[in-house]
Structures are given as C-alpha cells and as structure tokens.
Amino acid sequence: MPPHHTHATHPKIVTRLKRAERHPRAVTHLTAHRNPGPAPPPGRRGPRVAAPGGPPGVDGGRARRVDEGAPAPLNGAATAPAGRSRRRLSWRQVDGPEAVVDGARDQNRLTVVTPQVDADTALTFELEAEDSSGALGRDTVTVTVVDTFNNPLPTVDAGGDRTVTAGERVMLNGAARDDGAVVSVLWRVTPGGPALTLEGDDRLQVAFTAPPVAGATDVELSLTAVDDQGGRASDRVTVTILPAPANAAPRIDDAYADPGVASGGETARLLALASDPDNNPLQYRWTQRDDGAPALAIDNADTGDAKVTLPLLEEATAFGFVVTVSDGELEASRTVTLQVTPRAQASPGVFQCVLRARAGGGPPGGRGGAPAGSGASRPRCGLK
Ligand SMILES: [Ca+2]
Numbered sequence: 001m002p003p004h005h006t007h008a009t010h011p012k013i014v015t016r017l018k019r020a021e022r023h024p025r026a027v028t029h030l031t032a033h034r035n036p037g038p039a040p041p042p043g044r045r046g047p048r049v050a051a052p053g054g055p056p057g058v059d060g061g062r063a064r065r066v067d068e069g070a071p072a073p074l075n076g077a078a079t080a081p082a083g084r085s086r087r088r089l090s091w092r093q094v095d096g097p098e099a100v101v102d103g104a105r106d107q108n109r110l111t112v113v114t115p116q117v118d119a120d121t122a123l124t125f126e127l128e129a130e131d132s133s134g135a136l137g138r139d140t141v142t143v144t145v146v147d148t149f150n151n152p153l154p155t156v157d158a159g160g161d162r163t164v165t166a167g168e169r170v171m172l173n174g175a176a177r178d179d180g181a182v183v184s185v186l187w188r189v190t191p192g193g194p195a196l197t198l199e200g201d202d203r204l205q206v207a208f209t210a211p212p213v214a215g216a217t218d219v220e221l222s223l224t225a226v227d228d229q230g231g232r233a234s235d236r237v238t239v240t241i242l243p244a245p246a247n248a249a250p251r252i253d254d255a256y257a258d259p260g261v262a263s264g265g266e267t268a269r270l271l272a273l274a275s276d277p278d279n280n281p282l283q284y285r286w287t288q289r290d291d292g293a294p295a296l297a298i299d300n301a302d303t304g305d306a307k308v309t310l311p312l313l314e315e316a317t318a319f320g321f322v323v324t325v326s327d328g329e330l331e332a333s334r335t336v337t338l339q340v341t342p343r344a345q346a347s348p349g350v351f352q353c354v355l356r357a358r359a360g361g362g363p364p365g366g367r368g369g370a371p372a373g374s375g376a377s378r379p380r381c382g383l384k
C-alpha cells in the first residue's frame, strides 16, 4: 500500500489535495505518479452491435476515474440481434471494494456511490443482457476510485478459515480497528451457499449453527466495519461445513425388574441402562405392554429407574414392560417381564407377616393362595 497517508498529512499535500478536490483533473495528475493504477482505458469503443444469430451486443460504457465517496453514474447499452428483443439487463459489481448501488440494477444506467479508498482503486462492473432467445451478452467497465480524502480505512479481521461439522454451533470472533473510531460492524453471508441464520450480525462476535450439508460445503462470510468518517472496509472468512456422521441408535445395555419376582402389594423397580455411540443425550420411556395384565401406574416412567406398585392378585400374573430409549432421532427398546405371585396365604398370621418382612420382600415361600377366578377376599397382611 503506498504511504499515502503519511504524505497526505503533510500540510502542503493536504492543501494540494483540497485544491485538487475542487479541480478533479488535478487529482488525476496528483495521484498518477504515485499510483499509476491500471493501464489507461482504451479509446472510446464503438458501440458493440449484435451480430445476426449471435448474443446481444453489450457495451458497459467508458472506463473512468471518480473521486472516492462520490456518485458515479454508469451508462451501458445493449442491442438484441435482428428478430429478437431485449428481455433483461442486469448490473453487478465483479471486483474491488463494494460500491453502494443507488437505485435499480436493471436499467441501462446504474448509479453507484464509490467507497472510500486508501489508494487509487479499480472497481469493475459487469452489464449482462439477455435477449428473447435466452442468449446472453456481457461487458465490463472499470471505475478507478481516486484517493482524495485522508481517512485511513478501518482494519478488519474476520478471523482464520475454519472447518466445522453440520449441526455444530459456530462462533466467529472478528476484530476491527480504526485511527478514529469504528462506529458499526456487520457480518454477512455471501449469497450462493447454504442459508445461515446469524446471531449477532452487528457485533464482532457472531454465531450460527452449521446447517446440514450433503458434502463438504464452503460458506463465505464477510465482516464490514464502518468508521466515524464513513470509511468502510471488509474482510472475508471461509467456513467449511462437513456433513455430520451418520447417527447411530442408542444401545440398551441392561434392563430388568428388581425384584424379578414379586408378590402383590410390593413395589418393584424397573431399571434400564443405555448408552449412545454418539454420546447423544438419551430419553427413557417406560410403558406397560398391553397383554391383558392389569394396567399399572409407572412412577418416574421417563427415567432409567422407574417404579411400579403391584396390586394384590388372585393368581400369578406376568407383567410386561417396555423401555424405549431415544437419542431424539433413533431409538431402541427392550421388554422386561415381572412375575407377580399372589400373597401367600389367606388371613396370614402376624408371625408370617413379620417373617416375610424380614426376608426382604423376596418371593414368598408358599404358593397357592386363592384359587383362580374365585371371588374370595384377598389375603391381607396388615395389622389394623
Ligand atoms: Ca482515502
């Protein structure tokens, strides 16, 4: 970069610049020796005329020099080959720091406001025309922005390129400095890639969640900073998004009832232990199988440690429970069977009850109980 600002701060140069601003031709002269810039434009071209059967003839207009921060009208022209008509015109900037487009882009005339520059800088614009047959013609025009105003542009750093995985939350840390002050920043996504939702696009730190992609996909973001004198500068960063590895289903490592055989009136735990190869968080869900057994309420059914209280039964009954473990997308399930025996004897004595309690609630020793289908009152082991 030419040491322009050191020169420009010299009082004599500032005076010359000020004078130059009033006399645009002098600016050209003043800057030409310091920064020759691109080769001078060729002489006025003749209007490019559409050849019969060829694409539309397009002329982007004359190359020119314009002061920084000034409006620059561009005048293009397009002609369709004989027998066709002009269907569409569009202007776009293809090179150089971004100029602000003032008005429509689909007319012969395009008005842009040149950006501030730190040295004479070429901007290239392209005019594209499409005719009624769909044929396209293009031409470019160069506008050289002349450095006339001594305002060092902000220094912007969008950070280093990154590679992330789809679904990952990505945080980008930008930086912007200026000799004066940075008054605003803005992150933008270059169109054409996958859509991103930026969180905090007007702050130096921006975040987004990497979208799903079919293959490695580049997303380009730019960070633009504006200083207190309207100067702006940008930097770009490329984030490569890799597809997320295929999700694997959770595994149920163990599932059982404790105790495995219980008697009516007791409480049994339903325990499940699962893991996920991707370390996804898991959700548990216990349900009772619809197999004719009495329906039971399951406590803590959404955990790996659920609980049921068994009813008093007339006959031995198997209760089936299903635990389903989900990682949010895939699931695994397992059935657990709990055998429940009726309480041992009708009208048990206090002694037997105490004995059972001391045995730790295990399966009762005696079988039998009320005969199947009998309406006899259930044996109870309670002291009233
Ligand atoms: Ca400048």
Ligand SMILES: [Ca+2]
Residues within 6 Å of the ligand: 151, 152, 153, 154, 178, 179, 180, 181, 227, 228, 229, 231
């Ligand atoms: Ca500045």
Ligand SMILES: [Ca+2]
Residues within 6 Å of the ligand: 247, 248, 249, 250, 276, 277, 278, 279, 280, 327, 330
């Ligand atoms: Ca998983």
